[in-house]
Amino acid sequence: MTELKLSESRDLTRIERIGAHSHIRGLGLDSSLEPRDVSEGMVGQAQARKAAGVILQMIKDGKIAGRAILLAGQPGTGKTAIAMGMAKSLGLETPFSMLSGSEIFSLEMSKTEALMQAFRKSIGVRIKEETEIIEGEVVEIQIDRPAVSGAASKTGKLTLKTTDMETVYDLGAKMIEALGKEKVQSGDVIAIDKASGKITKLGRSFSRSRDYDAMGPQTKFVQCPDGELQKRKEVVHSVTLHEIDVINSRTQGFLALFTGDTGEIRAEVREQIDTKVAEWREEGKAEIVPGVLFIDEVHMLDIECFSFLNRALENEMAPILVVATNRGITSIRGTNYKSPHGIPIDLLDRLLIITTQPYSEDEIRKILDIRCQEEDVEMSEDAKQLLTKIGHETSLRYAIHLITASALNCRKRKGMVVEVQDITRVYSLFLDVRRSTQYLMEYQKEYMFNEASIVDGGDADAIHD
Numbered sequence: 316m317t318e319l320k321l322s323e324s325r326d327l328t329r330i331e332r333i334g335a336h337s338h339i340r341g342l343g344l345d346s347s348l349e350p351r352d353v354s355e356g357m358v359g360q361a362q363a364r365k366a367a368g369v370i371l372q373m374i375k376d377g378k379i380a381g382r383a384i385l386l387a388g389q390p391g392t393g394k395t396a397i398a399m400g401m402a403k404s405l406g407l408e409t410p411f412s413m414l415s416g417s418e419i420f421s422l423e424m425s426k427t428e429a430l431m432q433a434f435r436k437s438i439g440v441r442i443k444e445e446t447e448i449i450e451g452e453v454v455e456i457q458i459d460r461p462a463v464s465g466a467a468s469k470t471g472k473l474t475l476k477t478t479d480m481e482t483v484y485d486l487g488a489k490m491i492e493a494l495g496k497e498k499v500q501s502g503d504v505i506a507i508d509k510a511s512g513k514i515t516k517l518g519r520s521f522s523r524s525r526d527y528d529a530m531g532p533q534t535k536f537v538q539c540p541d542g543e544l545q546k547r548k549e550v551v552h553s554v555t556l557h558e559i560d561v562i563n564s565r566t567q568g569f570l571a572l573f574t575g576d577t578g579e580i581r582a583e584v585r586e587q588i589d590t591k592v593a594e595w596r597e598e599g600k601a602e603i604v605p606g607v608l609f610i611d612e613v614h615m616l617d618i619e620c621f622s623f624l625n626r627a628l629e630n631e632m633a634p635i636l637v638v639a640t641n642r643g644i645t646s647i648r649g650t651n652y653k654s655p656h657g658i659p660i661d662l663l664d665r666l667l668i669i670t671t672q673p674y675s676e677d678e679i680r681k682i683l684d685i686r687c688q689e690e691d692v693e694m695s696e697d698a699k700q701l702l703t704k705i706g707h708e709t710s711l712r713y714a715i716h717l718i719t720a721s722a723l724n725c726r727k728r729k730g731m732v733v734e735v736q737d738i739t740r741v742y743s744l745f746l747d748v749r750r751s752t753q754y755l756m757e758y759q760k761e762y763m764f765n766e767a768s769i770v771d772g773g774d775a776d777a778i779h780d
């Protein structure tokens with residue numbers, strides 16, 4: 316059924332989006348929300364992790380809507396990492412979606428539509444549904460060969476039993492095909508969804524455990540069900556508002572979710588869906604699960620987007636919004652005004668601000684240790700010390716990049732353990748920002764569109780920070 320596939324599509328995007336943060340498996344907090352020194356791939360940054368943990372608790376309680384958090388700090392201080400940690404700590408039930416501020420401008424839809432879709436991707440709906448199923452052990456499947464060749468369609472009979480009863484069901488062509496697809500044989504315990512006709516194989520009956528020929532290597536044995544063959548079962552589907560929107564807005568339905576070709580969704584469709592969901596909630600059939608929307612590089616949004624966010628946060632069904640930026644006081648995109656983090660004051664006022672601090676040498680060392688493990692790189696103690704020093708003097712990111720490069724260099728000389736020589740070699744091959752800037756200053760005349768005079772005579776730090 317469609318619901319199943321929907322959750323798969325969500326998992327895929329989750330895996331795809333990680334990468335540089337694959338070592339982060341959570342926020343590394345204990346049960347009283349105190350950050351552990353090194354845990355779940357997280358090192359240091361205690362204040363920010365703790366604050367994120369408090370927010371996470373609010374999300375899990377599910378009571379509040381429309382709160383927003385700003386993660387602000389210098390480049391490479393773990394803002395994106397913390398957001399990833401939050402995502403990992405949420406259960407699969409709670410939707411988490413992420414986009415980068417600049418993405419908004421490259422989509423084939425208006426900026427506000429893209430934001431609206433992102434908001435609705437972050438709101439989950441748990442729909443409870445009662446279905447009737449038939450569950451029993453297959454006694455016999457009997458398929459009639461059509462007497463006259465070319466006669467319409469196949470028919471047949473299916474005998475199912477529980478420990479208490481046995482019934483014969485008539486089969487149509489569709490059911491016969493479904494049984495064939497699932498390779499159902501007598502002795503299997505199956506469940507048939509009455510509404511959709513979907514067949515699920517639950518396993519082999521214990522009473523048949525001696526029919527060796529009918530078993531694969533992973534045969535699962537189950538008890539023959541008892542009681543009535545027909546049962547009522549409550550199933551819960553977790554979908555997002557966006558998924559409901561897409562399914563209802565186009566003829567190709569849920570396929571659009573895979574291609575991402577959702578186009579713009581009309582406001583009327585959304586209104587209808589909101590009304591329907593509200594009805595379901597009143598009847599106790601559905602509940603809303605507010606999730607998290609993470610917008611990285613939020614300074615890339617422009618004034619229109621910011622005012623959209625202001626308004627959207629006030630909606631009753633708003634998710635928790637987490638935004639991150641490394642900008643200081645800078646102009647708000649689309650205006651001539653300057654503002655802290657490039658975010659308008661009225662939106663800033665709605666944000667709880669969490670700041671991240673630069674790492675100490677000790678913390679850099681621990682993060683590098685974790686990354687070495689993550690990338691399966693063995694490194695000598697001396698090499699690690701040197702790399703830590705490099706990380707401290709240039710940037711954490713540069714040092715992390717050198718791990719991969721030095722490991723390749725090590726492999727090239729057929730070594731097993733990365734040594735100091737590998738680090739020095741790649742350090743001289745790949746420049747960090749500071750050295751690259753120095754180089755530019757020295758050779759500026761040979762480059763095109765040279766405007767170095769603006770940077771004010773060789774002050775490399777002006778660019779670096």
Ligand SMILES: Nc1ncnc2c1ncn2[C@@H]1O[C@H](COP(=O)(O)OP(=O)(O)OP(=O)(O)O)[C@@H](O)[C@H]1O
Nearest residue numbers: 335336356357358360390391392393394395396641
């Ligand atoms: N506290 C931490 N524990 C473990 N790894 C970390 C930590 N902080 C950062 N990292 C890792 O260091 C790298 C840089 O961090 P990250 O990308 O989160 O920085 P950022 O604050 O988002 O920077 P920018 O402002 O440039 O986007 C990433 O690979 C990240 O996973």
Ligand SMILES: [Mg+2]
Nearest residue numbers: 394395611639
């Ligand atoms: Mg980042």
